[in-house]
Amino acid sequence: MGIMNFVPKVLDPVPGGKYVVNMVDYVVNWARANSLWPLTYGTSCCAIEMMSSSMARYDIARFGSEVFRDSPRQADLFIIAGTITEKMAPAVQMLWEQIPGPKYAIAMGACTISGGPFRYDNYSVVRGAEQVIPVDVYIPGCPPRPEALFNGLLKLREKIMKESYRNPWHEGETSKAGEIERWAEASKAWAAAEKIKDEEMAAAREAFKANPPEDYVAYKPVRVAKEAFPDVERPVVTEIGKSYKELYKIAKSVAPELSIFGKEDSSDETLDSLPKDLPLDVVVSKENYLKLVEFLKNDSRTKFEVLTDVVGVDWKDHFDVIAQLLSVEYGHKMFVRVSLPKDESIPEEKRATSLLASIPSLSSLFVGAELKEREVYDLFGIKFEGHPDLRRLFMPEDFVGYPLRKDFTHPHILKKPV
Amino acid sequence: MSNLPPGFREPSVEGEFEEYYLNMGPQHPSTHGALRLVIRLTGETIIEVVPHLGYIHRGMEKQAENLGYTQYIMMSDRQDYLTAIQNNLGVCLALEKGAGIGVPERAEYIRVIMTELGRIASHLVFYACYGGDLGGQTVLLYGFKEREMIHDIFEEVTGQRLTTNFFRPGGSRMDVPDTFIPRVKAFLAHLEKTLPDYDRLLTKNIALVERSVGVGKLTKEQALAYGCSGPVARASGVNYDVRKNDPYSIYSSLDFNVPVMYNGDCYDRYLIRWQEMYESIKIIKQCIEKFPAGPYRSKEKPNFKLPAGSFYAASETAKGLYGTYVVSTGGANPYRIHTRSPSFSNVSAVNAMAKGEKISDLVTILASIDPVIPEIDR
Numbered sequence: 001m002g003i004m005n006f007v008p009k010v011l012d013p014v015p016g017g018k019y020v021v022n023m024v025d026y027v028v029n030w031a032r033a034n035s036l037w038p039l040t041y042g043t044s045c046c047a048i049e050m051m052s053s054s055m056a057r058y059d060i061a062r063f064g065s066e067v068f069r070d071s072p073r074q075a076d077l078f079i080i081a082g083t084i085t086e087k088m089a090p091a092v093q094m095l096w097e098q099i100p101g102p103k104y105a106i107a108m109g110a111c112t113i114s115g116g117p118f119r120y121d122n123y124s125v126v127r128g129a130e131q132v133i134p135v136d137v138y139i140p141g142c143p144p145r146p147e148a149l150f151n152g153l154l155k156l157r158e159k160i161m162k163e164s165y166r167n168p169w170h171e172g173e174t175s176k177a178g179e180i181e182r183w184a185e186a187s188k189a190w191a192a193a194e195k196i197k198d199e200e201m202a203a204a205r206e207a208f209k210a211n212p213p214e215d216y217v218a219y220k221p222v223r224v225a226k227e228a229f230p231d232v233e234r235p236v237v238t239e240i241g242k243s244y245k246e247l248y249k250i251a252k253s254v255a256p257e258l259s260i261f262g263k264e265d266s267s268d269e270t271l272d273s274l275p276k277d278l279p280l281d282v283v284v285s286k287e288n289y290l291k292l293v294e295f296l297k298n299d300s301r302t303k304f305e306v307l308t309d310v311v312g313v314d315w316k317d318h319f320d321v322i323a324q325l326l327s328v329e330y331g332h333k334m335f336v337r338v339s340l341p342k343d344e345s346i347p348e349e350k351r352a353t354s355l356l357a358s359i360p361s362l363s364s365l366f367v368g369a370e371l372k373e374r375e376v377y378d379l380f381g382i383k384f385e386g387h388p389d390l391r392r393l394f395m396p397e398d399f400v401g402y403p404l405r406k407d408f409t410h411p412h413i414l415k416k417p418v
Numbered sequence: 419m420s421n422l423p424p425g426f427r428e429p430s431v432e433g434e435f436e437e438y439y440l441n442m443g444p445q446h447p448s449t450h451g452a453l454r455l456v457i458r459l460t461g462e463t464i465i466e467v468v469p470h471l472g473y474i475h476r477g478m479e480k481q482a483e484n485l486g487y488t489q490y491i492m493m494s495d496r497q498d499y500l501t502a503i504q505n506n507l508g509v510c511l512a513l514e515k516g517a518g519i520g521v522p523e524r525a526e527y528i529r530v531i532m533t534e535l536g537r538i539a540s541h542l543v544f545y546a547c548y549g550g551d552l553g554g555q556t557v558l559l560y561g562f563k564e565r566e567m568i569h570d571i572f573e574e575v576t577g578q579r580l581t582t583n584f585f586r587p588g589g590s591r592m593d594v595p596d597t598f599i600p601r602v603k604a605f606l607a608h609l610e611k612t613l614p615d616y617d618r619l620l621t622k623n624i625a626l627v628e629r630s631v632g633v634g635k636l637t638k639e640q641a642l643a644y645g646c647s648g649p650v651a652r653a654s655g656v657n658y659d660v661r662k663n664d665p666y667s668i669y670s671s672l673d674f675n676v677p678v679m680y681n682g683d684c685y686d687r688y689l690i691r692w693q694e695m696y697e698s699i700k701i702i703k704q705c706i707e708k709f710p711a712g713p714y715r716s717k718e719k720p721n722f723k724l725p726a727g728s729f730y731a732a733s734e735t736a737k738g739l740y741g742t743y744v745v746s747t748g749g750a751n752p753y754r755i756h757t758r759s760p761s762f763s764n765v766s767a768v769n770a771m772a773k774g775e776k777i778s779d780l781v782t783i784l785a786s787i788d789p790v791i792p793e794i795d796r
Contacts, residue, residue, distance in 0.1 A: 040447045041445055042451065043451055043452045043473070043474045043791070043792070044451065044474055044496065044499065044791075044792045045495075045496055045499040045580060045581060045792070047451065048499055048500065048543075048580060049579075049580060051562070052562060052565075052566065052569075055558070055559055055562035055563070055566070056559045056560075056562065056563050056566075057562070057563065057566040070446075070447045082451075082452075082474070082792075083474060083476055083792075085472075085473065085474055085475055085476060087472055087473050087475065088444060088452055088473045088474065091444050091445055091452075091473070095445055117492065117493070117496065118476050118477070118478075118481065120481075120484075121480070121481050121483075121484045122476065122477050122480070122481055123477050123480065124475050124476060124477045125476050125477070142581060143499075143580055143581065145579065227713075229522075229588075229589075229713050229715055229716055229717045229718055230522065230713055230716060230717060231520075231716060231717045232519070232520030232521060232522050232588070232716040232717075233520045234514075234518060234519070234520040235520070240663070240664055261728075262727065262728075275515075277515055277731075278515065278729060278730055279730060281728070305642045306642050306645050306647075307645050308645055308647075308732075308739060308741060308758055308763075309645075309741060309743075309756070309758040311743055311756045313745055313753075313754050314754075322743075324730075324741070324743075324758070326739075328642065328656055328657070328658045328663075331663045331664055333664075333730075333732075335730075366643050366644075366645065367640075367643045367644055367766075367770075368643055368644035368645035368646075368763055368766055368767070370766070371469075371471075371762065371766045372645075372762075372763075372766075379479075388427065389424070389425055389427070391424055391425070392472075393471055393472060394471060394472030394475035394795055395472060395475065396472075403477060403480050404479060404480055404754075408480075416484065
């Protein structure tokens, strides 16, 4: 639209020319505002509400935006639906750059305004879309209702209708001010507003007391009886599949050093006293871990064919890695836990960035263990020996540190003010 | 072998076409969110698919260490937003086990009705997206139509359409309104009329059948090895449903079937969700008949805390086995909360399903898994 930008310069000095410019503006804006084609983009919850709004009940077609384009090159509205993470941010930026101008962005949902529920104590969420791309309209909500999205869309239309070739469309800027400064500014403004409000309220109260209306009756609080809820007993549950005693004996035959997690001894009374609705949680040595899991998988009495999950826990002085096993045939579950002491030979300053423990990988037994072990590797920094493809899973390859360790720190984390 | 990009390990195929790589995502209409797949192809045939995850990793498990126990229920909404109410239940089950809280009868019925409605809503989205991904835009509109009615009920009961945050350890946040049961009844009457219509619209459709029968096969052994659960595993002949095999709430007293199919292809995964919807309707009907009066929660405990120990609860969401593992040291915050998300295991099997299929079938396979990406990344 390069030539169009010169229209006001040529026509405005001509008598009556500015009316022509106004009319051109109106026609062009009308066309733009009534056919905003959004990009099909969504990362999380808001995307579903965006989809809902384009369906039969809410019908975004009433606002001329029903043509969701899969390619950014055909779109002119970017509804940023859902949280943006550090890993996703470059993709969002690239999508925005691929949309031809004039283009507009709507930040949908709390995550794209400030990080929303993920603002504090979080190492991976970008706090607000404006850090990445310039935003025209913000819609609060978690997630916003479709009606709220339409309200945002109408607000954007109002904005577009005010555009003019005298001041041509410009992409706008991402927020340059730092996160902390903006926060400080906002809280200062808020405090000032609160102060004015307090003063106004005090004055109003004075005025009210001095001159109360005739039908004024002082407010008397009504005490609502608190609902009394009963104490309910938990129903008695029985073990599913093999009993703990049998499972324990079978496992003990392979790994003699086996013990029950959190218990001193492993007598029959202890096994009987274990809560029946929790799986049997056994601790095994690192050497026998693979052997035991393989045995439990193949033995016809246990048949733990499914590895539901691999979980890591950081206990400050050692790690626990728990293989959660499930037998589809019998229905019983078992947690096989290995306690891994942290490697003390690594110097203090390198501990945060280095692998502190290692454990044999289960990927030779269960194919599904590959991704699950990569998750533990990524978040805890535990090495899996014999894993065919040990890379970071969730965090980018160049991420420093292992987030789920208890001593993890990251410059991105914003502590919640108490 | 050594010069392959990370993650790829299949030997090269000697054929008439050259090998090449294709990137799908993280922004793609058919990946249902921020999922990135790198595909290795020869001609149009897929050699290998490598998923790259973490584009919506929000660090929920780290954040949970600074939240209270009941505050984590809010996080579970945002994991799988299609089955938010079932995730709420999954977390609450684990917390109840830890604190030793029982649930009154009425609360159990509320829970079952709400979660089964959520299951129907989720499967309707599956139906809509499966049709939509295969090119049937009409189906997309129909699937969402009935879902909105479920959301109306949710909104009346919980105050939110999508992220319900409704259940609490020992019951629910509030009682259901008097209009709840009549409304559910009316909705079921409506659904029983319309569902067969939708079934007829798509299930025998030649375009759908041609594109999904025999596509994306997953054998029973593979399904077990990958840890698949839910409809994906049951379509491959794995007869496991947490509601039946490890019953929680009042599922043991209800009469319903667990549909199992044996071909393990996309069409079976599609059909099994239809049968589950009909089973859910059956369950809700039974609950409505017996819906009791009484308290909607057990005794409220301020400053909810768990005793030291680790607790685990599994529940069946629309996607599969949802497990919550809570480690407590007795403090006000959990020491560690881990979620076993069904979509994570199901998506890890995408390589096994897509191997040897054509590139366009990958869209069918992904749609038939019905993954929700924030649940994978958490």
